[in-house]
Amino acid sequence: MVCHRVINSVFWCFIFLVVLVTFFTTKVSSSKQSEIEGMEMNVIDQCWRFNPEWRKYRQQLALCSVGYAGKMTNNIGKDLIHYKVTDHSDDPLNPRPGTLRYGASKIQGKVWITFQKDMNIKLVRPLLISSFTTIDGRGVDVHIVDNACLMIYKATNIIIHGIRVHHCRPQAPGMVMGPDGNIMPLGQVDGDAIRLVSASKIWIDHSTLSDCQDGLLDVTRGSTNITISNNWFREQNKVMLLGHDDGFVRDKNMKVTVVYNYFGPNCHQRMPRIRHGYAHVVNNLYMGWVQYAIGGSMEPSLKSQSNLFIAPTVGKKEVTWRKSSNEVGDTWEFYSVGDAFENGASFMETKGGQVTKPNYNPEQNFEVADAKSVRSLTRSSGVLQCSKTSIC
Structure with missing residues (x-):
């Protein structure tokens, strides 16, 4: 017993x-996974990065976007085409199967593009991306580099995620495969990393853009409903342009969300520069500037909310720059709500008036974090280093 x-x-x-x-x-x-993923993660990353089997469920990403792009539900579904890039070469007129251009321009319909391995892609001509296309670089190291870069021309419902785009160069006019799979003439291209022309419902997330001849990201000619999130912009004079030019009044309808991005080092100006339209610039980190961080002309509206502005040690401390319109004085509307300022940074707001709200619908809406959390929320900005086994 x-x-x-x-x-x-x-x-x-x-x-x-x-x-x-x-x-x-x-x-x-769990503790180790949380440490790698980051204890304080923004709402976009919380949506998919905690899933160790994200590779099996890549399309979950489409439900994670916030801001004006809304949820990218039109990029997924039963009729989705899965396409893998296996060939780094490029033919702008007759692309081979396996190349990026074949998947992004030739194939029509819902296309989810992934990459077989790490690769550097030197585009012969700008890549015109078709509607309902997702370029998903997670898990590999993909560079669009050293010549032509990306253009979204008269297209809609596009996701660009996890791509490095740098050292883009101007392109002379010439022929190229268009976003409908047909050959078309394309005029002079200035050398931007990503240029949007008459595009809508576009989400650019977790990409690293740098060192281009002209700018890093242009949203022009009536483009609207854009979300620019979790990107790392660095080593660039002119960073981001929202609005084509002073005379293009159709950009009054432009709506752009700029959220969880990291600007710096060595970004000089246009983070962003806004014409005509509206931008909600929220929870971004600004690591200095040379001329200014945020600028505008032609009656733009801006809500700068809970960003962290760290002024350069030497030089201009003022965040904003404003261009007078038609010599009648400043008609811009710039408002700062809950922003944090370090190293002497300052923000010149519009006097009087009322802060313009983004007026998001339920699928666009998200909770804005306090500016004191911005360092944590942006520390994974840019292309993610994904482990080969599980987490990203």
């Missing part, structure tokens, strides 16, 4: 130890 009790006691001690070890092993594993 005593012996039975001893055996029984040892058995339950063993079970207790197994449970204890399992509990702490799980806690350590």
Whole structure:
């Protein structure tokens, strides 16, 4: 009887130890995963990065966007075409199957593009991306580099995620495959990393853009419902242009969300520069500037909300720049709500008036974090370093 009790006691001690070890092993594993993912993660990343099997469920990403692009539900569904880039070469007129241009321009319909391996892609001509296309670079290291770069021309419902675009160069006029798969003439291109022309419902996320001849990102000629999130903009004079030119009044309808991005080092101006339209610039980190961080002309509206502006050690401390319109004085509307300023940074607001709200619908809306969280929320900006086994 005593012996039975001893055996029984040892058995339950063993079970207790197994449970204890399992509990702490799980806690350590979870703790390590949280450390890698970041304890404080923005709402876009929370949506998919905690899933260790994200590779099996890549399309979950389409439900994670916020801001004016809304949820990218038109990029997924039963009729989705899965396309893998296996060839880094480029033919702008007759692209081969396996190349990026074949998947992004030739194939029509809902296309989800991934990459077989790390690659540098030197585009011969600008890549015109078709509607309902997702370019998903997660898990590999993909560079669009050293010549022509990306253009979204009269297209809609496009996701660009996890791509490095840099050292883009101007292009002379010439022929190229258009976003409808047909050959078309294309005029002079200035050398932007990504240029939007008459585009709508576009989401650019977790990409790294730098060192281009002209700018890094242009939203022009009536483009609207754009979300620019989690990107790293660096080493650039003119960073981001919202609005084509002073005379293009159709850009009054432009609506852009700029959220969770990291600007710097060595970004000089246009983060962004706005003409005519409206921008909600929220929870971004600005690591200095040379001329200004945010500028505008032609009656633009801006709500700068809970950003962190760190002024350069030497030079201009003022965040904003404003160009007078038609010599009648400043008619811009710039408002700062909950922004944080370091190293002497300052923000010249519009006097009087009322802060223009973004007026998001339920699928666009998101909770704005306090500016003190911006460092944490943007520390994973740019292309993510994804492990080969699980988390990203």
